Amino acid sequence: MAQSVWGYDSDNGPERWHENYPLAKGDKQSPIEINSKDVQHDSSLSAWHASYDPGAAKTILNNGRTCRVVFDDTFDRSVLRGGPLSGAYRLRQLHLHWGSCDQHGSEHVIDGVKYAAELHMVHWNPKHGNFAGALKQPDGVAVVGIFLKVSKIENIKTKGKEAPFLHFDPSILFPKSRDYWTYHGSFTTPPCEECITWILLREPIEVSSDQMAKLRSLSKNSENEPVSPLVDNWRPPQPLKGRIVRASFK
Numbered sequence: 001m002a003q004s005v006w007g008y009d010s011d012n013g014p015e016r017w018h019e020n021y022p023l024a025k026g027d028k029q030s031p032i033e034i035n036s037k038d039v040q041h042d043s044s045l046s047a048w049h050a051s052y053d054p055g056a057a058k059t060i061l062n063n064g065r066t067c068r069v070v071f072d073d074t075f076d077r078s079v080l081r082g083g084p085l086s087g088a089y090r091l092r093q094l095h096l097h098w099g100s101c102d103q104h105g106s107e108h109v110i111d112g113v114k115y116a117a118e119l120h121m122v123h124w125n126p127k128h129g130n131f132a133g134a135l136k137q138p139d140g141v142a143v144v145g146i147f148l149k150v151s152k153i154e155n156i157k158t159k160g161k162e163a164p165f166l167h168f169d170p171s172i173l174f175p176k177s178r179d180y181w182t183y184h185g186s187f188t189t190p191p192c193e194e195c196i197t198w199i200l201l202r203e204p205i206e207v208s209s210d211q212m213a214k215l216r217s218l219s220k221n222s223e224n225e226p227v228s229p230l231v232d233n234w235r236p237p238q239p240l241k242g243r244i245v246r247a248s249f250k
């Protein structure tokens with residue numbers, strides 16, 4: 001029987017990815033568990049800056065593994081600079097990882113805390129020509145990770161219109177604080193290339209339980225296949241292998 005493509009089930013999940021994607025057993029894999037006591041404050045770390053063009057947003061899609069918004073990255077239209085990065089990295093896509101319940105869903109774990117979901121904003125370094133080239137470079141990709149926690153307040157349904165996704169400025173998703181952790185890691189899904197400078201924002205953003213319910217209402221099956229809920233699309237923390245996690249804050 002053909003090897004089933006990778007996923008998050010017991011027969012094709014994170015424990016078996018290495019069978020087809022050997023990089024999954026590398027020494028710089030993501031996500032990781034961050035323990036504040038082991039983090040090193042680095043006062044030389046500067047602030048990161050995003051300048052995004054809302055017109056760059058193109059499509060939103062369910063690819064059976066996540067919900068992804070894709071941006072025009074054919075030129076420096078929406079870029080991230082500063083922080084641990086040198087040069088401007090182009091925003092290519094954003095997507096999420098979430099759980100079947102509010103108690104888990106994030107990929108990175110902070111002092112034992114799992115958040116309900118984790119948003120990834122993926123940027124690549126145009127000095128490597130294109131995204132495929134950037135994947136092969138240790139400074140090829142930068143992902144901003146933002147934790148989502150479910151707000152206590154009851155979500156009061158408003159009559160507001162659905163905003164068209166075409167004019168979408170993802171910087172509205174940033175929390176107030178710019179504090180971040182940074183470390184060198186990998187894609188958290190196959191092929192698991194170790195090309196990512198992770199910038200994890202310390203302050204989570206709040207979402208309503210209705211918004212979480214919308215994410216959990218997505219299905220990983222295609223149309224006219226048996227319904228299979230798209231939930232728990234997160235990889236557990238991987239070995240740190242001596243890597244240092246730096247903090248922009250004390």
Ligand SMILES: NS(=O)(=O)c1ccc(NCc2ccco2)c([N+](=O)[O-])c1
Nearest residue numbers: 120122135143186187188189190191
């Ligand atoms: N969870 S993540 O931000 O680390 C992540 C994982 C995989 C991929 N892509 C999978 C891939 C890489 C090369 C070919 O296909 C991306 N991405 O492409 O932004 C991001």
Ligand SMILES: [Zn+2]
Nearest residue numbers: 095097120188
């Ligand atoms: Zn991701």
